[in-house]
Amino acid sequence: MKDIIRKIVLDAAQKAFETGEFPSDHVPEMEIEEPKHSSQGDFSTNFAMVSASVQKMAPVKIAQRLVSFIPATGLIEKIDIAGPGFINFFLSNTAWHPVVNQILEQDEAYGRSDMGKDAKVQVEFVSANPTGPLHVGHGRGAAVGDSVGNILSFAGFDVQKEYYINDSGRQIRTLGTSVWLRLMEKSGQRIEFPDDCYQGDYIKDFAQQILEKEGLEFVKKDAAEGIAVCAEFAATKILEGIKEDLIDFGVQFDHWFSEQSLYDSGRVQDAIDMFRKKELIYEKDGALWFKTQAFGDEKDRVVVRNNGLTTYFASDIAYHREKYERGFDKVIDVWGADHHGYINRINASVVASGRKSEQFEVILVQLVNLLRDGKPFQMSTRAGEFVTLKDIVSEVGKDAARFMFLSRSYDSGLDFDLELAKKKNSENPVYYVQYVHARITGILLKAVESQIIEDIDFNTGKHLELLIEEEEINLLKILHSFGEQVEKSASTLHPHVIFTYLMTLAAAFHGYYNKHKVITDHVEQTQARLSLVLGVKKVIRNGLRLLGISAPERM
RNA sequence: GCCCCCGUAGCUCAGUGGAUAGAGCAUAGGAUUCCUAAUCCUUGUGCGCAGGUUCGAUUCCUGCCGGGGGCACCA
Numbered sequence: 001m002k003d004i005i006r007k008i009v010l011d012a013a014q015k016a017f018e019t020g021e022f023p024s025d026h027v028p029e030m031e032i033e034e035p036k037h038s039s040q041g042d043f044s045t046n047f048a049m050v051s052a053s054v055q056k057m058a059p060v061k062i063a064q065r066l067v068s069f070i071p072a073t074g075l076i077e078k079i080d081i082a083g084p085g086f087i088n089f090f091l092s093n094t095a096w097h098p099v100v101n102q103i104l105e106q107d108e109a110y111g112r113s114d115m116g117k118d119a120k121v122q123v124e125f126v127s128a129n130p131t132g133p134l135h136v137g138h139g140r141g142a143a144v145g146d147s148v149g150n151i152l153s154f155a156g157f158d159v160q161k162e163y164y165i166n167d168s169g170r171q172i173r174t175l176g177t178s179v180w181l182r183l184m185e186k187s188g189q190r191i192e193f194p195d196d197c198y199q200g201d202y203i204k205d206f207a208q209q210i211l212e213k214e215g216l217e218f219v220k221k222d223a224a225e226g227i228a229v230c231a232e233f234a235a236t237k238i239l240e241g242i243k244e245d246l247i248d249f250g251v252q253f254d255h256w257f258s259e260q261s262l263y264d265s266g267r268v269q270d271a272i273d274m275f276r277k278k279e280l281i282y283e284k285d286g287a288l289w290f291k292t293q294a295f296g297d298e299k300d301r302v303v304v305r306n307n308g309l310t311t312y313f314a315s316d317i318a319y320h321r322e323k324y325e326r327g328f329d330k331v332i333d334v335w336g337a338d339h340h341g342y343i344n345r346i347n348a349s350v351v352a353s354g355r356k357s358e359q360f361e362v363i364l365v366q367l368v369n370l371l372r373d374g375k376p377f378q379m380s381t382r383a384g385e386f387v388t389l390k391d392i393v394s395e396v397g398k399d400a401a402r403f404m405f406l407s408r409s410y411d412s413g414l415d416f417d418l419e420l421a422k423k424k425n426s427e428n429p430v431y432y433v434q435y436v437h438a439r440i441t442g443i444l445l446k447a448v449e450s451q452i453i454e455d456i457d458f459n460t461g462k463h464l465e466l467l468i469e470e471e472e473i474n475l476l477k478i479l480h481s482f483g484e485q486v487e488k489s490a491s492t493l494h495p496h497v498i499f500t501y502l503m504t505l506a507a508a509f510h511g512y513y514n515k516h517k518v519i520t521d522h523v524e525q526t527q528a529r530l531s532l533v534l535g536v537k538k539v540i541r542n543g544l545r546l547l548g549i550s551a552p553e554r555m
Numbered sequence: 556g557c558c559c560c561c562g563u564a565g566c567u568c569a570g571u572g573g574a575u576a577g578a579g580c581a582u583a584g585g586a587u588u589c590c591u592a593a594u595c596c597u598u599g600u601g602c603g604c605a606g607g608u609u610c611g612a613u614u615c616c617u618g619c620c621g622g623g624g625g626c627a628c629c630a
Contacts, residue, residue: 037575046573049610059610083574084610129630171630287628298558298626305628312630340559341625366560367624408568412561413623420580424593429579431593443590450590500569503578514586514595533590555593 001480002032004075005043005089012069013047021065024054034481041080041088042477048085059085093468096476100461103479103535111482111542115490116157120327123149125334126246127164130239131175132200134389136370136416137336139249142389143405143548144365145334146251147495150546155490160328163253164319167235168260169312174198175238176231180223182207183230187219206234245390250398250548262318268310271318272303280352290317295348317349324355332493334363363493365410371417387418396421399549403430406495406547430549433506433540438555440509440537443518447530453523461531463524471512472532478505482539486546495547502543509536 017025028050035044048063055062063081075095080088103110125145128138153159178197182204185191210218210233262268275281280291286306293300303314323331343362350360369376370387392401400421420427447456489497518529541551
């Protein structure tokens with residue numbers, strides 16, 4: 001619709017120039033926007049204001065001349081010139097009616113966009129170390145990453161969702177040591193359990209499982225060998241658990257990528273050699289350093305320590321290099337805010353590889369404060385006191401949990417109150433949106449059962465011209481803007497845009513529902529209204545799907 | 556000290572280079588013989604402070620203040 005208005009303005013400006021009313025045919029960048037107040041029309045443009053210097057006329061005068069060149073159509077009811085020179089367009093009711101048929105025809109595809117032009121995008125998220133179960137912070141990252149992937153896909157990008165498994169390095173050895181020591185303990189030995197080992201009870205469970213599987217002989221093994229077996233066993237089990245927890249949370253990855261595979265295939269060494277040849281990696285104090293400072297980082301970073309061990313940064317360089325070699329035009333990493341210091345160095349390695357800075361983006365998700373009745377939980381993997389994602393999903397449900405994570409911008413910290421998320425009343429707005437879907441399902445069922453209309457056509461809107469109530473036109477406008485909101489959400493990578501939209505649509509529907517009956521004795525009007533609410537139902541479903549939240553038929 | 560995020564209504568948060576800054580919760584009152592009251596309607600207060608850019612700044616820039624997070628040859 002905005003494009004139509006824009007074309008009308010441009011055509012009028014061209015005619016005004018051709019007839020000599022405008023001295024210039026130059027059109028500066030202008031905006032077609034939706035004013036906040038209905039008294040300012042459905043659409044508004046600042047054309048006259050931005051053209052003032054070009055046309056060497058007062059904005060109001062430009063506006064008046066422009067409007068005189070806009071032909072009368074059934075689309076526009078009236079045009080006002082207001083304030084400092086805004087041109088306000090008031091559309092006729094009939095301009096909005098076609099949206100119902102667009103929704104019914106396009107159905108699950110309604111709201112799709114081709115703005116992505118099939119560009120290949122990878123969204124990597126969660127990527128938690130397989131050293132313990134996922135906790136609430138991972139849940140927020142999972143909800144954000146999954147939804148961003150869904151939204152980008154809906155907006156026409158070719159999306160792959162990936163999980164990077166940090167199955168190499170020190171934390172895995174620490175995991176093995178932790179299990180090994182618990183095993184020693186179970187075999188009767190007195191041990192000192194270090195603070196830097198994983199403290200959770202799940203470590204003891206693994207020790208018990210290994211004991212049952214391998215028998216007491218196992219503890220007589222060489223420590224290094226025993227630790228390796230423990231690490232392998234525990235990491236595998238934990239990863240299985242992570243996969244299950246994510247599926248229960250509604251998240252499915254297209255690809256799981258192993259860090260260890262980068263070492264096994266020699267890609268880490270290849271990357272180091274390549275950058276060394278380019279003199280972007282150099283030796284100092286017995287270690288190898290990457291010149292990240294030359295690309296905007298605060299200082300250069302170590303990739304190989306003086307003890308010969310590689311750092312995480314080394315495999316991350318190889319990993320990101322590998323991503324682009326797989327053909328992704330853009331790579332998006334979803335990280336917790338506590339990793340923000342890492343952005344510059346990864347970005348440096350990406351740019352050093354010849355990629356453009358815009359091809360790499362980090363979504364930094366701020367931290368979650370978990371509360372119960374307003375009181376904070378302390379969460380620390382090492383101390384073993386955490387509330388897992390699994391706990392949260394089983395306590396409050398997948399939908400409520402995802403709602404909490406997606407209801408606000410990830411740029412802000414999030415207070416997640418378990419008791420609030422559990423409430424099945426109006427304090428918990430996830431139901432507010434889902435209820436619309438269930439309510440409309442009820443109306444449609446009732447319409448079929450009451451047989452007020454024979455052969456209700458749910459594929460084509462009929463008698464839409466009878467939708468004339470203020471609340472109906474308002475709903476149509478909101479339904480119309482869904483695609484635009486999808487594009488906004490995709491271009492800003494902010495899923496909460498979709499949630500805010502759904503809340504607006506839900507509020508408009510509930511208000512309409514309470515004021516007007518859908519099913520009445522007026523058959524044509526009933527058919528029109530059924531089509532309208534069916535359209536609302538489909539858009540609610542499409543929106544909720546982007547967020548990974550279910551759309552229940554009944555509640 | 557440096558870096559990132561945030562500072563908008565009593566609370567939790569949306570929002571925008573423009574014309575009258577919104578929603579939920581909380582508070583108070585009201586609506587259901589009728590498609591699900593997990594709903595609706597009515598009722599107040601607000602852009603942390605100071606400069607700058609601009610015709611116009613709550614929005615962009617700088618500084619300050621306040622809150623959170625991060626600054627390893629850790630992961």
